[in-house]
Amino acid sequence: MILFLLLVSYFWTKTFLKDRFAKNMDRHEGLEWDQVQARLEENPEKLWSLNEMERTGGEPDVVGQDQKTGEYIFYDCSAESPKGRRSICYDREALESRKKHKPENSAMDMAADMGIELLTEEQYRALQKLGTFDQKTSSWVQTPADIRERGGALFCDYRYGHVFLYHNGAESYYAARGFRGSLRV
Structure with missing residues (x-):
């Protein structure tokens, strides 16, 4: 079951999240999707949290990168509160x-x-x-x-x-x- 959820989350990430990233480049100027995706693949447990953000209406997107840790920062970017x-x-x-x-x-x-x-x-x-x-x-x-x-x-x-x-x-x-x-x- 966990493997299934990870696969679903991974598929979701590769479609919805990638599309949102591309449509809203002004939120993350200078960042590249391939690097974000690689970081997600290194931290598959975070895919579940991103999926929950999406499932509850948050429309998560990358809004920056921590220069010290290299971590990408996601916020809920839905027009209204999720x-x-x-x-x-x-x-x-x-x-x-x-x-x-x-x-x-x-x-x-x-x-x-x-x-x-x-x-x-x-x-x-x-x-x-x-x-x-x-x-x-x-x-x-x-x-x-x-x-x-x-x-x-x-x-x-x-x-x-x-x-x-x-x-x-x-x-x-x-x-x-x-x-x-x-x-x-």
């Missing part, structure tokens, strides 16, 4: 604190299950320099511990030509709020 990751609260603690009308999951749990990380505020702002994202939705971002300890969590969106950073109770959830992830390969 549809398969909306209507969720921030983390497990927030989920367990709800007495009624609990969401099905939390952003932090989903990200961990997928093998990815939520974008930071800095990463979210960098993503917005590559295109226009979250004009109708919002996305949870990694929240500093001192804010989380007080019950809050952070999210971002893009309105009026600007990135906005907001706060909300970590237990809140909305149909238009999900999360964007990052993966290093």
Whole structure:
């Protein structure tokens, strides 16, 4: 079964991801697909995470390369917050604190299950320099511990030509709020 999943992920990578890479060269100027593919083939376990990003509507794409480690950096690049990751609260603690009308999951749990990380505020702002994202939705971002300890969590969106950073109770959830992830390969 694992071999089958890896083969499916590999096929997916060679088609959808390669096509997205070619159609959006402005997101990764100076990078070549053959090198990205070689790195993916060296790290086949990352294919599953990329497949999960795609399956939940994230449309992952390469957005850069770490010059120190050589790792390629993938972000969710869907126009709106990934549809398969909306209507969720921030983390497990927030989920367990709800007495009624609990969401099905939390952003932090989903990200961990997928093998990815939520974008930071800095990463979210960098993503917005590559295109226009979250004009109708919002996305949870990694929240500093001192804010989380007080019950809050952070999210971002893009309105009026600007990135906005907001706060909300970590237990809140909305149909238009999900999360964007990052993966290093």
